[in-house]
Amino acid sequence: MSETIPHSPSMSNRVPDGTIRSSMERSSDPRNDETPLPAPPASRAPPAVHDSPRTAFDTSELRERVDGVLQSDIGVNTLLNRLKQSIASARDFTYFLKERSSLEEKHAQGLKKLCKGTFELIGKPESRQGSFAQSYEEITRIHDRMSDHGLEFAMALHQMSDDLQEMVSNIERGRKQWKHTGLTSEQRLQDAEAAVGKAKNKYETLAEQYDRARTGDRQSGRFALKAKSAAQQEEDLNRKAQAADTDYASKVQAARASRQELITSLRPQAVRALTELITECDSGLTLQLQKFASLNERLLLGNGLCVSPLKNQPNGIAPHTRSLREVAHNIDNEKDFRDYILSFSKKAGSRTSEIKYEKHPALVSSKQAQPPSQPPQQSFNTPTNAYQNANPVASSSPSGYERGHRPSESGQISGVTPYQPPNREGYPMQVPQNQYPGGHIPLSHSQPPRYLGAQIPNIPPHSPLIIPGTNLGTPDGPKTDAPPNFGDTNRMRSASGSGTGSMIPHMNPYRDDVQSRPSQAPNNHFQQLPRSQPSYDSFGPPAPQQSMPLPNTGQPRQSDGPRPDLPPLNPVFGVTLDELFRRDGTAVPSIVNQCTSAVEFFGLDVEGIYRTSGSNPHIMEMKAMFDNDSSQVDFRNPTVFHQDIASVATLLKHFLRDLPDPLLTSANYNSFRTAARMEDDIGRRDSLHAIINELPDPNYATLRQLTLHLYKVAEHSPQNKMTPSNLAIVFGPTLMGQGGGPGLGDPNDAAWQAKVVETIILNTYQIFDDDD
Incomplete structure (x- = not known):
């Protein structure tokens, strides 16, 4: 069984060709080979992986100890728990990569947008030119190259997260399959051993009774309806003891065969498969971690080379780019100032002649009448006349209305006291009709x-x-x-x-x-x-x-409530679960989540829930809302469904009934019917469990959600009177449909349809455990 030993973390670093690399080859991005980011120097390569743990692990003593645990009764459960940890770690790292990719993309996009706007601002004449503009432009170009590196890094992380997510989905699907196979075989052996114990107890009891009857020792406290002789009792007990002996021997033989099959075939097969899944998950996760570290190093090294490029290239050619510090130190403020001033030298022109006072000859004769030291009076009269007509308060012209004022009887306007209307004898002048457009005087609410x-x-x-x-x-x-x-x-x-x-x-x-x-x-x-x-x-x-x-009173207000005639933009009813999954991206339809949550919030204690029909107008209205846009429906507010929880329950049954293919699928109709006719409860449960595991992913997820919900409803059966049997009668035909097509269903099939649903509800947590 040495091939079942999982690889150590150090073994995942040495990925052989054709094994782990073949399963993870989708994670390699061909763009990474073409990225302009420089590769890390050879001197900075990561150190060699430690060999001491692998050498210690390869010792025969540790290998035997590991095999002893894996081939024991707890081996399958131990590997299932270990694989669950690997899947959880891979899922967490997938989320980390996705969030890091989103942050890097936002940062790079923002930096690129900033650089684009900065390039436009540098070329405007309002900004400084000269050496400052050249250095500023070169600094912006360096940041633009850094944003390109960030975008490449974000794209690589996004691709890695997608690859890890796909790997986790495949491994989790394999874990569910081998969990069912391995635990079923283990459970079969435990049932056989329990049967052996019961047969042994019965055999020993009859043997003791036979021995007492043969020796003449009677048990006190036991009375027979008809007295038998000692010989008859001894003969009867001997016959029963022989039958018990035969049954005991057959049970032991069956248990030995089951154990032999489990130890030699079933358990090693499950252990080998689970070990391979663990190895694949751990190796893929480690490979992506190493790739993430390499990409981080390349990103930082690329940004560092943009900020400060290498001076001495290996080929002896000096680089043409300058470092960020050299670009910033290249700014010459004095030179920029002189160049700017000298650019206006042609517009400066020559200095004008001296200003002189020259008297006009015509004014020489009036020199004595008016001394030159007094200015003319005309220069003071003009502004005085201008200010005399500039006061709008003193003006009695109707133009005062244009400024929003109304003249009083005395012709004065007060800016504080409200205007008192004139008497009937003296009306103020009417405002012209063309003063405001349309004849309306605007009244501003913000400024009176x-x-x-x-x-x-x-x-x-x-x-x-x-x-x-x-x-x-x-x-x-x-x-x-x-x-x-x-x-x-x-x-x-x-x-x-x-x-x-x-x-x-x-x-x-x-x-x-x-x-x-x-x-x-x-x-x-x-x-x-x-x-x-x-x-x-x-x-x-x-x-x-x-x-x-005049307001128009002939038309009533339209109702703001929901209307049942909404257009079916995204239909939900009559659409297959696969199509809803591809369109909405969720395995469980939104209407199932909304209806089950509403019933659990408001209807668990309602008597006859799922048996009492709701209001047809309410149902049609909610159906139109879901067919229009199911993402806008929120049943957490009871006013959305008119506080009619029975209509919500009926809506869920309508959705399941209108599916083109029933939830339990027409293809498995005969399989479910055959499993329901089994008399053994455990066998019927295991058969139904196996068929349910073969359902498509949307059907499986929706059935799991519905079953967990119906189990909660059945827990409140003392209040709502809906036991698992009653719920099975309601949901049996809805979930099973008719195997022969429309109109060809057998009325006698209703009993076993209800038996299927009742068995599923009673064994909810055996069929759908919490980690599925």
Whole structure:
């Protein structure tokens, strides 16, 4: 059995051609051979692998000890646990490589984008030129080469993570297969030995009774219905003892045959296969670790050579690139400054002539009338006249409306006190219709008009509009088409002079206030002011006639809730599990996870769950939601399924029923039926377990999720009345389907269909253990 000994960690470093390299040849990236990164020098090669552990391991004494453990009753379990550790380590390193690849790619992409933007900024005339621009450009080019190295490193790590992930999947699949094979043979031997023990106890008991009957010793406390003579009792006991002896001998013979087969054939085969899987996993993981170390060294060495290249090349040719320090030291600030100043020497020109004062001959005669020391008066009159007309407050022109002001009766405007409207006799001038586009006076919510001053209260933007003297903005008031009462100035003053400020809040012309009212309201709920008379508010200028657009009350608001007529963008119902797996990337469909989680959160104690039907409108609505985009459905919020957990349970049954191929597959229909007819519980369980292991991956994962969920439901059977038998009756036809096709199912098959599902539920943790 020396071939079953696993390799030590030191043996994985010496990978022979055609063994481990053939299984991991996908991990070698041909781009690594073409990468521009320099290879590590020969002097920095890693030291030789230690030979002392391998020499110690190859000793005959240790080999015999290892074989003794592997060929014992715990050998298969020991190798399964060791392989599980190898798979976990490989999976962890795969995650590390993927995350490191993502970080390196983000860093390299960001650095390349920064270099591209820097190249554009250097060429702009607003930036410094000369030696600084040249050095800055060369430094940026060095960083661009470093980003290329980072991208190559990230791509290599990503490829390594994909290769490791594929290797882990293959090895884990092999582990499940040999776990079932090895543990089944071990369990068969244990059952045979237990049968031998029972037969032996029975045989010894009958032999003792026969010996007492032969010697005349009777047992106290035992009474027979019909008295028998001593000879008859002795004859009966002798016959039973002989039968027990024969049964005991046959059980011993069967146990010996089972043990012999296990020791000579089954156990060594399982040990050899598991050892090879462990060796492959450990060797592949070690190889990827060595490759990762080499790639890190190449990355750092490549970046180092970019920053500081080698000066003395082996061929004697000096490199043309300079180091980062030399590039930075090459900047000459004085030279750049002189070159910049001298570039404008042609534009400087010659120095102008001296400024002289020359008197005009025509002004010589007025020299005595006006001394030259006094400036002319005309120079002071012009700005004075200009400032006299520059005050908009003193102007009575209607142009004052253009600045947002309203003149008072005295022609003055106050910037603090709110404007008091004039009496009925004196109306202010109306704003021209073309003052604002569309005839609307814009009211900014963020910056109030000047005439409101500091008295504007903090009114919500969606408050109803209240205009004194009218019924506009009062939802319950009477509706009238008459113009507002402009003579009621007392109420207008009380509204404007109170401590709370204006009664007119900010008006949003785009807000449809009628949508919040009942749909029975008449269309003339708000009437537009007539064009013949201007409308007034309590503070601002006359409102233009077009400033009150009529809202449209003929159309009701549309519901914001989910609609059952969503388009089936990503159908879920009626699609095979393989197609869902390829499209969504998850072995268990999202609808199964959502429905089982919702039932476990809200329906474990609901009586008759999965037996009571839900609401058909709710089911059709949720079905449309999943067919539209299942990733946007979240049943953790019970309002999504209208707090109807029975509809969620029915939706899950509909999904399983609508599968083109049943969850347990039509191909295995006869196999499941044959296994269900077995009377032995253990044999039926093992047969179903073997068939389930042959299911496709999406079917296996979905069945495991559903079975674990139904086991939790059955645990709450005292509350929900759904025992494993009741659940099997509900889910039997749904999971099994009809083996002969639509319309050809046998009604008598319902009993064994339920038997299949009930056996699976009762043996949930024997068929689906926690590490599957």
